[in-house]
Amino acid sequence: MKKEDTVKLISAEGFEFVVDKEAAMVSQTIHNMLTSPGSFSERQHGEVTFPEISTTILEKICQYFYWHLQFARLYWEQPITLTCNSDVIEFPPTTEWVMGLP
Amino acid sequence: MIYVSDSPGKMSTQKKRAFQIEAFKHRVVVDPKYAEKTWKVLEHAIHEIYNHNASGLSFEELYRNAYNMVLHKFGEKLYTGLVTTMTAHLKEISQSIESAQGEIFLDELNRKWVDHNKALQMIRDILMYMDRTFIPSNHKTPVHELGLNLWRDVVIHSSKTQARLLDTLLELVLRERNGEVINRGLMRNIIKMLMDLGLPVYQHDFEKHFLDVSANFYCCESQKFIETCDCGDYLKKAERRLNEELERVSHYLDPRSESKITNVVEKEMIESHMHTLVHMENSGLVSMLVDDKYEDLQRMYNLFRRVPAGLTIVKEVMTSFIRDTGKQLIMDPERLRDPVDFVQRLLDLKDKYDKVITMSFNNDKTFQNALNSSFEYFINLNARSPEFISLFVDDKLRRGLKGVGEEDVEIVLDKVMMLFRYLQEKDVFEKYYKQHLAKRLLSGKTISDDAERSLIVKLKTECGYQFTSKLEGMFTDMKTSHDTMQGFYAGQGTELGDGPTLSVQVLTTGSWPTQPSPPCNLPQEILGVCDKFRTYYLGTHNGRRLSWQTNMGTADLKATFGKGQKHELNVSTYQMCVLMLFNNVEQLTCKEIEQATAIPMSDLRRCLQSLACVKGKNVLRKEPMSKDIAEDDAFFFNDKFTSKFFKVKIGTVVAQRESEPENLETRQRVEEDRKPQIEAAIVRIMKSRRTLDHNNIVAEVTKQLQSRFLPNPVVIKKRIESLIEREFLERDKVDRKLYRYLA
Numbered sequence: 001m002k003k004e005d006t007v008k009l010i011s012a013e014g015f016e017f018v019v020d021k022e023a024a025m026v027s028q029t030i031h032n033m034l035t036s037p038g039s040f041s042e043r044q045h046g047e048v049t050f051p052e053i054s055t056t057i058l059e060k061i062c063q064y065f066y067w068h069l070q071f072a073r074l075y076w077e078q079p080i081t082l083t084c085n086s087d088v089i090e091f092p093p094t095t096e097w098v099m100g101l102p
Numbered sequence: 103m104i105y106v107s108d109s110p111g112k113m114s115t116q117k118k119r120a121f122q123i124e125a126f127k128h129r130v131v132v133d134p135k136y137a138e139k140t141w142k143v144l145e146h147a148i149h150e151i152y153n154h155n156a157s158g159l160s161f162e163e164l165y166r167n168a169y170n171m172v173l174h175k176f177g178e179k180l181y182t183g184l185v186t187t188m189t190a191h192l193k194e195i196s197q198s199i200e201s202a203q204g205e206i207f208l209d210e211l212n213r214k215w216v217d218h219n220k221a222l223q224m225i226r227d228i229l230m231y232m233d234r235t236f237i238p239s240n241h242k243t244p245v246h247e248l249g250l251n252l253w254r255d256v257v258i259h260s261s262k263t264q265a266r267l268l269d270t271l272l273e274l275v276l277r278e279r280n281g282e283v284i285n286r287g288l289m290r291n292i293i294k295m296l297m298d299l300g301l302p303v304y305q306h307d308f309e310k311h312f313l314d315v316s317a318n319f320y321c322c323e324s325q326k327f328i329e330t331c332d333c334g335d336y337l338k339k340a341e342r343r344l345n346e347e348l349e350r351v352s353h354y355l356d357p358r359s360e361s362k363i364t365n366v367v368e369k370e371m372i373e374s375h376m377h378t379l380v381h382m383e384n385s386g387l388v389s390m391l392v393d394d395k396y397e398d399l400q401r402m403y404n405l406f407r408r409v410p411a412g413l414t415i416v417k418e419v420m421t422s423f424i425r426d427t428g429k430q431l432i433m434d435p436e437r438l439r440d441p442v443d444f445v446q447r448l449l450d451l452k453d454k455y456d457k458v459i460t461m462s463f464n465n466d467k468t469f470q471n472a473l474n475s476s477f478e479y480f481i482n483l484n485a486r487s488p489e490f491i492s493l494f495v496d497d498k499l500r501r502g503l504k505g506v507g508e509e510d511v512e513i514v515l516d517k518v519m520m521l522f523r524y525l526q527e528k529d530v531f532e533k534y535y536k537q538h539l540a541k542r543l544l545s546g547k548t549i550s551d552d553a554e555r556s557l558i559v560k561l562k563t564e565c566g567y568q569f570t571s572k573l574e575g576m577f578t579d580m581k582t583s584h585d586t587m588q589g590f591y592a593g594q595g596t597e598l599g600d601g602p603t604l605s606v607q608v609l610t611t612g613s614w615p616t617q618p619s620p621p622c623n624l625p626q627e628i629l630g631v632c633d634k635f636r637t638y639y640l641g642t643h644n645g646r647r648l649s650w651q652t653n654m655g656t657a658d659l660k661a662t663f664g665k666g667q668k669h670e671l672n673v674s675t676y677q678m679c680v681l682m683l684f685n686n687v688e689q690l691t692c693k694e695i696e697q698a699t700a701i702p703m704s705d706l707r708r709c710l711q712s713l714a715c716v717k718g719k720n721v722l723r724k725e726p727m728s729k730d731i732a733e734d735d736a737f738f739f740n741d742k743f744t745s746k747f748f749k750v751k752i753g754t755v756v757a758q759r760e761s762e763p764e765n766l767e768t769r770q771r772v773e774e775d776r777k778p779q780i781e782a783a784i785v786r787i788m789k790s791r792r793t794l795d796h797n798n799i800v801a802e803v804t805k806q807l808q809s810r811f812l813p814n815p816v817v818i819k820k821r822i823e824s825l826i827e828r829e830f831l832e833r834d835k836v837d838r839k840l841y842r843y844l845a
Contacts, residue, residue: 028230029165029230032161032165032227032230033161033162033165033227036161036223036224036227036228037220037223037224039156039157040156040157040159040160040161040164040224041157041158041159041160041161042160042161042162043161044157048161048162049160049162050162051166052166
């Protein structure tokens with residue numbers, strides 16, 4: 001994978017997630033960061049630090065990016081279930097997971 | 103890479119915990135200077151952005167700060183701060199633009215505009231949260247629009263820049279109009295900027311003035327051109343200007359300006375001068391028409407089409423010119439001497455204008471109509487037009503369209519039909535056509551049966567069955583006669599021996615334009631075979647009557663002259679009768695010939711004249727030698743006759759234009775023929791309407807008959823009176839203008 005096709009997302013605790021730019025740009029804000037003219041430091045270095053986002057959340061966010069890339073379109077068309085590798089996959093985090101957050 | 107690996111389904115199998123839902127924790131801002139500090143960070147960032155120094159900034163940090171400010175209800179502070187900071191920067195920019203000298207002014211403006219746009223984009227991105235939440239709910243102007251508005255108010259509408267920008271732009275346009283090359287790219291960018299700032303800015307700050315200045319420019323220029331150029335040149339220049347403006351719009355103006363600026367050019371360069379242009383002496387419309395200047399005419403059409411009433415003027419001038427030309431042609435006594443040439447000239451005239459309309463006037467229907475009405479107007483000015491058109495056809499069908507193919511014959515006939523369509527007195531044409539056709543058929547002079555029939559079909563489609571039924575009857579008679587003659591010779595050929603060969607054409611009374619004339623005394627040799635034919639014919643057809651039309655026939659004679667030279671003489675029946683007399687006698691006076699043949703004196707004179715007085719064809723010798731025939735003149739068989747041809751045609755019956763008295767006679771006959779037609783029309787109309795007033799009858803009758811002729815209202819009135827006398831109609835007892843139909 002080429003470096004320019006990826007971006008490094010860094011959590012509050014300093015965990016680094018290297019994800020595809022395409023995936024990261026699912027977020028409109030990250031999209032703006034990486035494309036705004038005049039090159040902010042994020043665009044120059046290919047990394048974004050989120051001092052207010054914990055690792056757990058950022059991980060889930062990254063999962064969401066990929067889920068969104070792969071399934072979002074289908075999900076909105078058929079909101080009930082999705083079949084992928086014979087596993088049923090839904091993204092929206094379960095209540096349990098949400099409640100487990102600090 | 104991170105993959106979604108654990109299925110949420112598994113979670114539900116885990117041991118359930120009791121959840122407690124807590125209220126969302128707002129982070130309490132403890133620092134009272136929080137807002138001020140955060141804004142400072144953002145303000146600094148905006149400065150850096152305008153200074154092209156953004157690479158050290160963290161988007162995430164700025165976004166987060168702006169987000170937090172809005173979240174913590176400092177949106178208003180953020181917004182006003184933005185307005186203030188941006189305004190300050192723009193003021194700086196404005197000053198630097200104002201201080202730009204001369205040429206670089208526009209460059210500077212353009213560069214700063216590009217910078218501002220870029221900065222605006224970045225600022226909007228970091229303030230996206232405010233743009234999405236705070237601005238709509240507080241009804242503020244979105245960041246991007248705000249940036250444009252500030253640019254407009256601070257930079258463009260600054261007292262120094264506003265006028266200077268307009269002047270610079272107009273100056274560039276003027277220079278381009280004067281043939282200089284300008285930086286169109288820069289021009290396009292600046293105009294684009296004005297359009298980005300909103301349509302009103304473009305219109306008020308540029309377009310309005312641009313149009314005014316253009317109007318002024320073209321007003322002066324057109325005045326100059328009109329004084330120095332001829333019409334063709336002027337139109338070329340106007341066309342070039344128009345194209346230049348179109349090109350200008352496509353290169354650097356708003357497409358919506360196109361119609362406005364072309365309107366200006368059209369109005370100043372064409373509309374204001376169109377009368378002068380059309381009537382320009384030696385180069386205006388009339389000269390173009392005379393000289394067949396198709397390109398100039400086309401240019402005129404295309405330009406004049408753009409302005410209201412432009413084409414109307416062109417059309418009117420063309421129409422009146424065609425009418426004048428046609429009138430001259432039709433009234434010129436020189437032309438009237440040669441009907442064929444006369445009609446050919448009409449056709450040439452029509453061809454010429456057809457070509458002009460096709461090549462230059464885009465086949466415009468209204469122009470075609472104008473052309474047609476002009477022709478209709480002047481053709482009917484001359485009462486002899488129908489006769490001449492028929493003579494033209496006669497000439498073509500008799501002498502042949504030498505060396506031309508069938509298609510070309512059709513073309514000529516179609517053209518004749520077109521002239522025919524213009525005729526008001528179609529019945530007069532029919533009358534002449536019938537006469538001419540009869541002569542052609544009887545003398546066997548027609549070159550092509552197909553062409554004859556094709557013309558009849560055309561007349562039929564044009565005027566209906568009634569019009570041509572008699573003409574078709576003539577063809578049928580010719581065919582039947584041919585068959586009859588074959589039958590006659592097949593049955594009696596042997597009995598006839600080697601006497602003269604007879605060819606009889608049996609003409610149905612009514613179909614042919616025959617004038618009753620007493621038969622002349624045929625020579626004995628002919629009489630015999632004639633009687634045989636009569637017997638044969640009446641034997642096969644019951645209840646018919648045959649009478650000989652000796653004034654219409656022709657004969658071929660074999661003659662041997664003094665030195666034994668033999669010739670075949672092609673003569674009329676009358677001439678044949680005269681010549682046969684000389685088989686037995688040497689000398690005869692005119693009077694004696696008349697007594698012997700019973701040919702009417704006027705016809706006899708004519709036939710003797712062509713036998714004795716035409717050089718090269720004088721098979722008779724006359725004493726005394728003079729042109730005129732007197733009753734006591736003596737005639738001899740001319741033994742010394744010579745001719746280089748074996749066949750000698752004498753006094754062919756070529757249809758010629760009628761002499762004045764003949765013409766009057768035909769007129770009278772036509773008038774006579776019209777009477778029953780008018781009466782029939784009146785009766786038809788009254789039968790369906792029962793009562794009608796005088797004016798309406800005249801109108802209806804005219805309408806019904808106009809496909810054949812234009813009835814004269816006075817004649818219609820006379821016919822009505824005649825019908826009243828004969829008790830077909832009566833006047834209403836109360837209203838004397840009203841007529842009633844009496845069943």
